Amino acid sequence: MVDPLDPGTLALPLTFKRPRGRPRKPNALTAAERARRYRARKKTLATHVVSLAVHSDVVRERDEALFQVKQMRAELERLLLQLQS
Numbered sequence: 001m002v003d004p005l006d007p008g009t010l011a012l013p014l015t016f017k018r019p020r021g022r023p024r025k026p027n028a029l030t031a032a033e034r035a036r037r038y039r040a041r042k043k044t045l046a047t048h049v050v051s052l053a054v055h056s057d058v059v060r061e062r063d064e065a066l067f068q069v070k071q072m073r074a075e076l077e078r079l080l081l082q083l084q085s
Contacts, residue, residue: 003009029037 002011
């Protein structure tokens, strides 16, 4: 407050200067909470769950491919024997 009788008093600014940067959120997480959530998210991604239907399809296709490989190897052996004789 300025004293009109005293020439040495100055008017002080009543506004305050905001700090630099983005203002904090009222519900901001601490570093420990963010780390805990990150580890939990990583853990759920590491245990990738495949449905039983997809798993059975993949196993069936693998078995069919192995059977075809076995047939082709037998045919190759038969053809090699024909070439040798």
